[in-house]
Structures are given as C-alpha cells and as structure tokens.
Amino acid sequence: MSPFHSLFSKPAAPFVCASDLVDLTCIDSSDDDFGTQFLVKKPKLECDVDDDDVGTTFSNDCAVSELAPTSAYSELSATPNTLMVLTEGRAAASEIAYSFFDLSTTHCTLSQFADGPSYSHTIYAVIACRPQIVLVPRPMAEGKSKAMVAIRRYLPWLVIASLERRLFNDMEGMQLLQAVATPAQAARLAFILECKRYAYAAFNALFHHLEHTASLTFARGGVNVSYHQMEGTMQIDPGAWQDLGLDGENGSDTSLFSVINHTHTKMGSRLLRSSILQPSTDLNTIYARQSAVLEILDNEETFFFLSANLAAIPDIDTAITSLIRMPVASTAKQAGQAISNVLHFKHILQSARAIAAGITFEPQSCLLQETIGGLTDSRTSDLLAHIHSVIREDLAFEKSAQMTRSQRCHAVKGGVNGFLDVSRAIFDRVTQEVVELIEQYSNETQVPIKATYKPSIGYLMSAKREVLGESIPEEFVNVVVKKAVVTFSTIELIKLNNRLASVVTEINLLTEKAIHDVADVIRQNIAVLYRVSEAIALLDMLVSFAHHCTVSESVVPAFSDSINIVDGRHPILEALGGEVVPNSVSTARATFTVVSGPNMGGKSTYLRQIIYLVIMAQIGCLVPAKSATLKVFDKLFVRMSNGSDSIGGSTFLREMHGVAYILHNYSAHSLVMIDELGRSTAAAEGMAICRAVCEELLNSSATVFLTTHYLGLPPALGVHPNCARVVLSATQSEETVAQQRYKAISGAQAEPLYGIHLAERMGLPEDIIRTARAVAAEVGYTKNNSDTKPGGLK
Numbered sequence: 001m002s003p004f005h006s007l008f009s010k011p012a013a014p015f016v017c018a019s020d021l022v023d024l025t026c027i028d029s030s031d032d033d034f035g036t037q038f039l040v041k042k043p044k045l046e047c048d049v050d051d052d053d054v055g056t057t058f059s060n061d062c063a064v065s066e067l068a069p070t071s072a073y074s075e076l077s078a079t080p081n082t083l084m085v086l087t088e089g090r091a092a093a094s095e096i097a098y099s100f101f102d103l104s105t106t107h108c109t110l111s112q113f114a115d116g117p118s119y120s121h122t123i124y125a126v127i128a129c130r131p132q133i134v135l136v137p138r139p140m141a142e143g144k145s146k147a148m149v150a151i152r153r154y155l156p157w158l159v160i161a162s163l164e165r166r167l168f169n170d171m172e173g174m175q176l177l178q179a180v181a182t183p184a185q186a187a188r189l190a191f192i193l194e195c196k197r198y199a200y201a202a203f204n205a206l207f208h209h210l211e212h213t214a215s216l217t218f219a220r221g222g223v224n225v226s227y228h229q230m231e232g233t234m235q236i237d238p239g240a241w242q243d244l245g246l247d248g249e250n251g252s253d254t255s256l257f258s259v260i261n262h263t264h265t266k267m268g269s270r271l272l273r274s275s276i277l278q279p280s281t282d283l284n285t286i287y288a289r290q291s292a293v294l295e296i297l298d299n300e301e302t303f304f305f306l307s308a309n310l311a312a313i314p315d316i317d318t319a320i321t322s323l324i325r326m327p328v329a330s331t332a333k334q335a336g337q338a339i340s341n342v343l344h345f346k347h348i349l350q351s352a353r354a355i356a357a358g359i360t361f362e363p364q365s366c367l368l369q370e371t372i373g374g375l376t377d378s379r380t381s382d383l384l385a386h387i388h389s390v391i392r393e394d395l396a397f398e399k400s401a402q403m404t405r406s407q408r409c410h411a412v413k414g415g416v417n418g419f420l421d422v423s424r425a426i427f428d429r430v431t432q433e434v435v436e437l438i439e440q441y442s443n444e445t446q447v448p449i450k451a452t453y454k455p456s457i458g459y460l461m462s463a464k465r466e467v468l469g470e471s472i473p474e475e476f477v478n479v480v481v482k483k484a485v486v487t488f489s490t491i492e493l494i495k496l497n498n499r500l501a502s503v504v505t506e507i508n509l510l511t512e513k514a515i516h517d518v519a520d521v522i523r524q525n526i527a528v529l530y531r532v533s534e535a536i537a538l539l540d541m542l543v544s545f546a547h548h549c550t551v552s553e554s555v556v557p558a559f560s561d562s563i564n565i566v567d568g569r570h571p572i573l574e575a576l577g578g579e580v581v582p583n584s585v586s587t588a589r590a591t592f593t594v595v596s597g598p599n600m601g602g603k604s605t606y607l608r609q610i611i612y613l614v615i616m617a618q619i620g621c622l623v624p625a626k627s628a629t630l631k632v633f634d635k636l637f638v639r640m641s642n643g644s645d646s647i648g649g650s651t652f653l654r655e656m657h658g659v660a661y662i663l664h665n666y667s668a669h670s671l672v673m674i675d676e677l678g679r680s681t682a683a684a685e686g687m688a689i690c691r692a693v694c695e696e697l698l699n700s701s702a703t704v705f706l707t708t709h710y711l712g713l714p715p716a717l718g719v720h721p722n723c724a725r726v727v728l729s730a731t732q733s734e735e736t737v738a739q740q741r742y743k744a745i746s747g748a749q750a751e752p753l754y755g756i757h758l759a760e761r762m763g764l765p766e767d768i769i770r771t772a773r774a775v776a777a778e779v780g781y782t783k784n785n786s787d788t789k790p791g792g793l794k
C-alpha cells in the first residue's frame with residue numbers, strides 16, 4: 001500500500017499551503033534502483049477552507065453543500081510520484097490549464113482548454129492523470145473558484161494544496177520551458193503554446209516548486225515535455241472508471257487492460273494503459289494503428305521475433321529519469337549509479353537496434369516505418385560509438401547485485417586510466433582470495449560450502465544445515481540458521497570483504513571520472529532516447545494488439561455514424577473461459593436502445609460488451625466480433641447498477657449525482673450507458689425519474705443504451721421513432737432458461753416474469769413464492785401480459 005494512502009482516504013481533503021504540506025524530496029530507494037518517491041507530510045488542517053463557503057457558489061447552495069462530502073465517485077488510487085499544477089484564466093470564459101509531472105518517467109504534460117460550467121474537461125483531466133497532489137494558486141484555493149467547487153464536489157478525496165500566485169508567471173514559464181525541454185520539443189511547444197499563457201504559468205509554478213521547494217534538479221534540455229490535446233481523446237467519465245475497472249489499477253485480472261495486455265515492456269504497458277483510459281477520437285491515428293497491426297500479423301516471423309525479444313528491453317523512461325536527475329557524483333554510491341546508467345543506455349541502444357534488425361519485411365504502414373526510424377535513428381549509432389570509445393563493447397547486461405558490481409568494476413576499457421587498471425587488478429586478486437578461502441573452509445570441514453553475496457555485507461558462506469550438523473566450528477561468526485540453510489562468515493572473510501568494499505569505492509570514483517564525458521553526451525542527446533522509448537512503447541503495444549487476435553478471433557472495425565456489431569463477444573468473459581453467447585448491436589435506425597429482460601439475463605453484460613468494443617476500436621485494436629462498424633465517440637458516460645459501493649452516502653443520492661453529471665455534459669457524439677436507472681427509490685418515483693431522463697436523452701443525438709426492469713418503460717418509450725428495443729432471453733420459456741440465456745433479441749417482446757422463477761430456483765420457500773405470484777397477479781402482472789401495463793406500475 002502506498003505510504004500516502006491515508007492522505008487519499010480522507011473523505012474530504014482540505015486546502016493547505018504547499019509549503020506546509022509537502023516536502024517533495026527524493027529518496028533513492030536502493031543502490032541500483034531508479035525509483036524515487038515524493039515524500040508527503042500530513043496536511044496541516046489550520047488552512048482549511050470552509051466547506052459551506054465553497055458550496056455557496058452554486059445556485060442550489062443547500063443541496064450542494066450537503067452533497068459535497070459524498071461524491072458520486074469514489075476514490076481512485078493516485079499514480080505514485082506525480083504532481084499536477086492547475087490554474088484557471090481570469091477572463092469570463094473558463095480557461096483551464098494544467099501541468100502534470102511524473103517523476104518516475106520525468107515526463108511533463110501541459111494542457112490548456114476552455115471548459116464548460118460543469119468543468120467536465122477539468123475533472124476528466126485530473127482523473128486521467130490521477131496525481132498524488134494537485135497544486136493551485138492560493139486565490140483559487142481560497143476564493144470561490146467554480147472549478148475548485150466542481151473538483152471538490154466530484155473528487156472530494158483529492159489532496160489539494162496552494163502555491164503563491166506570483167509563481168504562476170507565464171513569461172518565466174516560457175523561458176523555463178525553452179531551457180528544460182529537449183530542443184526539438186521546445187521548438188514544437190513554442191509553436192503549440194503560442195497563445196496558451198496559462199499553460200506556461202502552470203509549468204512555471206510546477207518547476208519552481210520541484211526545483212525550489214522539493215530541491216530536485218533536472219538537466220537543462222533533458223526533460224520530456226509534451227502537450228495534451230484535449231480534443232484528440234475520448235473523455236471517459238468518472239463513473240465509468242470505477243464501474244468498469246478499465247485499467248486494472250488494483251491488479252485486477254478482470255479489467256479490459258489485463259485481458260488485452262500482452263505487452264512485454266514497461267513502456268508498452270504504460271502506453272496501453274493510457275490508451276485505454278484516453279482512447280483516440282482521431283480516425284487517422286486509429287486507422288494507422290489498425291494497418292500496422294495487420295502488417296505485423298501478416299509477417300509471422302517478425303511477430304514471433306518481436307514477441308520473444310521485446311522483453312529484453314528495460315524501462316527506458318526510468319533510466320532516463322535517473323540520468324537527467326543524476327547529481328554530480330560525489331559519493332561512491334552515486335558514482336556506482338552513474339556507471340550503471342551508462343551501461344543501461346549501452347544495453348538499451350544495442351537492444352533497440354537489434355529489435356529494428358529483427359523486423360525483416362519492408363513495412364508499408366507509416367506508423368511502423370516511423371517506429372523503425374525511431375529505433376535506427378543514425379544518432380543512436382553515433383551515441384553507441386561514443387559509449388564504446390570508453391566502455392567495453394563485450395559487456396553484457398547483468399541483473400544480479402554481484403554481477404552488477406563486477407560489471408561496473410570492469411566497465412571501462414583497459415588503458416584509459418592507469419590507476420583504475422591497478423585498482424581493478426586488486427579487486428580481481430581479492431575476489432580470487434575469497435574463492436580460495438571458501439574452498440579452504442570446505443576442505444577443512446569436509447562440508448560443501450557455497451559463497452553467497454549480499455550488497456550490504458559482501459560475501460557470506462552458506463551450507464546445508466543437515467550436512468553441517470549441530471557443532472558449528474568456533475571460527476564461524478554471524479551464524480544465521482534459516483530453515484535448512486546456515487549462513488555464516490569468518491573474521492578472515494570479513495577482512496576480505498572490507499578490502500573489496502574499499503577498492504570498489506575507489507574503482508567507482510575512478511570509473512565515474514572516466515565516463516563522465518560519455519554521460520554528458522548521452523544527456524545532450526536525450527531526445528534520441530525519448531524517441532527510442534516511444535518507438536518501443538508503440539511497437540510493443542501494436543504487437544500486443546496482434547497477439548490478442550491470436551487468442552481471440554477478431555475483426556478490424558470500420559467506422560461510420562452508427563454502431564453495427566454482428567455477433568460481438570464480451571472480451572473479459574471470453575478471457576475468463578467458459579461459453580460466451582455472441583450478441584449483435586445496431587443503432588442504425590435508433591440512437592436510443594432500451595434493454596430489458598429477466599434477472600441474470602445478461603443486460604449489464606450486453607452494455608459492457610458494447611463499451612469494451614468501442615474502447616478497443618478507438619485505441620486501434622481489433623475487436624471480438626464477426627463484423628463491426630463503430631462510431632467514434634467523444635465522451636463515454638457509464639452508470640452501472642453494480643458499480644463501486646466503496647463510498648459513503650445514499651445509493652439514490654449517488655445515482656442522481658451521476659445522472660446529473662451525464663445530463664450536464666453529454667453531447668451528440670457521446671455514448672451513454674445507464675443500467676437500471678431509478679432502482680434505488682420507490683418504484684413509482686424511480687420509474688418517473690427514469691422516464692423523464694429518457695425523454696431528455698431521446699431528444700438528443702447521443703447514442704444511449706438503458707437497461708430497465710420497469711416492464712412498462714420499453715413500450716412507453718417505444719412510441720419514439722428514435723427508440724429501439726432489445727430484450728435479453730425473451731423468447732425462452734421457463735423450461736429452456738438454461739439453453740437460450742443471454743441472447744439479445746431486437747424488437748418488442750412479451751417478457752415473462754422470471755424474477756419470481758429465479759427466486760424459486762435460488763431456494764426461497766414455496767409459500768413465499770406462492771404469495772409472491774399471488775401479489776403479482778393482484779397488481780396486474782401475469783406471465784405474458786406485463787407489457788400491457790403502461791408505466792409498469794399500478
């Protein structure tokens with residue numbers, strides 16, 4: 001669990017000053033680890049802004065302040081080591097800008113956009129980034145900013161702190177960005193951000209905070225900065241994130257991400273996850289990915305080569321982070337890390353070129369051509385040649401601590417530094433003495449003794465307990481018995497370890513001096529490494545899409561202005577094994593579909609299947625169906641009846657909150673999925689609200705699917721020419737329930753009462769079932785007439 005979990009589980013996070021709240025410092029977690037973490041202190045509560053105060057900016061003051069602590073959306077876990085600076089424009093139009101920074105990958109994203117009165121873009125941006133903490137200008141935090149009210153209302157668990165207004169300086173931000181971004185990015189961003197002064201202001205505040213408050217320093221010209229175009233991606237509403245569990249953030253193996261994730265690298269998996277959370281709305285991007293996947297599938301040899309070899313590529317982004325945040329080496333540990341960085345990049349560049357060489361066909365797809373271009377960029381070979389001018393070419397990549405130490409010691413070619421050569425000879429001799437000493441103990445005790453290595457101690461000896469017996473020789477010290485193995489040392493061995501430690505310190509410092517220039521050249525060419533990283537990420541994701549077609553029969557989706565899926569299959573049910581009943585979907589004649597059917601009939605599954613196929617299609621993946629035509633949606637809204645219940649508050653309030661969010665934000669190009677609306681209040685009221693919401697949505701061009709148990713609702717809505725009806729399992733009789741389940745039938749159908757039948761099968765006592773049937777008959781429900789009751793209620 002994240003050490004900061006407690007901060008995020010607070011029901012409503014207070015506003016606090018960033019300087020009070022955070023010491024964003026870095027702790028190197030281990031010698032060879034690139035991991036760093038933001039240290040976050042517990043917020044001080046004295047800077048709290050009064051909740052009521054915030055609530056009063058809404059016209060329906062009372063309702064809002066009551067609702068504020070119980071949002072419609074429960075807490076989403078934050079991405080570790082991330083920070084977002086958010087600001088808003090002062091003009092009448094709500095202009096929002098943010099700057100988001102991920103310390104693990106040193107990737108900074110900027111965006112600026114105009115938002116509507118409900119601030120859906122802003123909420124979506126915060127949710128998509130899931131920052132550990134959000135920093136805003138103090139007046140925004142303390143005043144009556146409508147954006148803040150919306151954020152606190154929908155995301156009450158978010159940790160928000162304030163920064164001095166003066167830090168949000170766009171001119172300084174512009175200069176800073178030109179200095180810290182890679183030169184190519186700086187040039188591109190100067191063009192994109194020409195009129196986006198708030199994005200510059202957010203960037204300035206972010207970097208000022210990182211470098212001055214958190215005392216992090218970044219190599220100039222080395223930070224990966226990109227601009228996020230809000231318009232290019234589908235907005236997935238907060239309800240969908242939690243109800244669908246799209247990205248498997250809790251390691252769930254029933255998320256869309258885990259089912260279609262066949263990536264081999266960290267970069268590929270990150271790209272896939274972010275693609276699922278932000279599917280593209282750009283048809284060119286989607287088509288480009290589709291043709292690249294098809295080409296990979298057509299070239300089996302390359303497909304198998306890539307599947308087998310991509311895994312060898314380490315996490316390039318964290319390696320870059322370590323390099324550009326590398327302090328001037330002053331300690332042996334830092335010097336050791338610096339050597340490892342250079343060795344890492346040698347390995348990365350070599351592997352990237354090997355991957356490109358393994359693509360044996362001439363790709364027609366522009367995306368594949370670009371990807372290969374990224375891997376074979378002539379600057380990668382120049383960089384490699386530079387590294388090999390100092391580092392031994394034959395050095396392979398090692399992972400074990402012992403081998404890493406030895407590799408660092410032998411990294412630099414002989415003859416580069418005389419002192420280094422002497423120290424290395426000492427290192428080899430003392431290591432040989434360790435081997436001989438352990439052999440000697442083995443001979444003396446007549447027990448097979450093995451050498452083990454621990455980075456913090458050095459060499460130790462170990463033997464099987466049963467072979468060593470109870471009488472451990474007196475000269476063995478630091479004896480530890482763990483299950484069947486005994487580990488120990490001797491004074492002689494400890495002395496050798498000490499000698500090794502001091503000679504390694506010397507070697508690391510000398511080696512670091514020898515490779516210092518090489519590290520500088522790598523840093524100056526960091527843009528090449530970003531390009532390699534992006535190319536590997538994309539290639540890995542495309543190979544993963546191709547892989548998915550080999551485990552699930554899929555088709556290339558086409559796009560038009562309506563959905564037409566023939567025999568689509570639910571990808572997660574399919575991955576779980578067992579039989580999946582394929583179902584077709586069409587919105588060609590009506591954009592509003594009301595889905596009904598018995599309990600356990602497969603209604604929610606039908607909705608989920610559509611959502612998953614839409615997302616898969618918009619990320620460029622093939623979809624599990626016989627044929628599929630989809631529409632590009634700009635927003636996805638989901639309210640599932642079995643969604644997350646982890647937040648407090650009334651079920652009805654949450655439901656209404658979620659539906660209000662949809663009604664305020666949907667557009668003609670949105671996909672709206674609502675499962676059993678109105679279920680959590682009195683039937684008459686629930687039905688009335690549900691129908692009113694449907695009438696509103698029916699008058700729009702949004703694509704809507706709504707499931708319901710209100711038997712009178714489908715016929716009532718059916719009078720609209722824009723409304724289609726689908727019934728799950730409608731044609732089956734009670735006796736054939738098992739055989740015909742889950743089949744979606746289009747058109748008006750009589751719906752027998754399976755609820756009572758199902759209750760009977762679940763073991764409710766006979767007399768209860770008898771009474772239930774009698775009550776149903778009394779209120780007018782019989783097996784075959786339920787459709788005839790307008791409104792479905794007495």
Ligand SMILES: Nc1ncnc2c1ncn2[C@@H]1O[C@H](COP(=O)(O)OP(=O)(O)OP(=O)(O)O)[C@@H](O)[C@H]1O
Nearest residue numbers: 579580581582598599600601602603604605606742
């Ligand atoms: N197309 C399908 N193929 C195979 N199994 C399915 C299919 N649809 C549904 N199921 C199975 O039936 C179960 C119940 O489906 P689902 O929850 O979608 O029913 P429902 O109609 O929404 O039920 P309720 O109205 O009681 O909420 C699912 O968990 C799944 O295991």
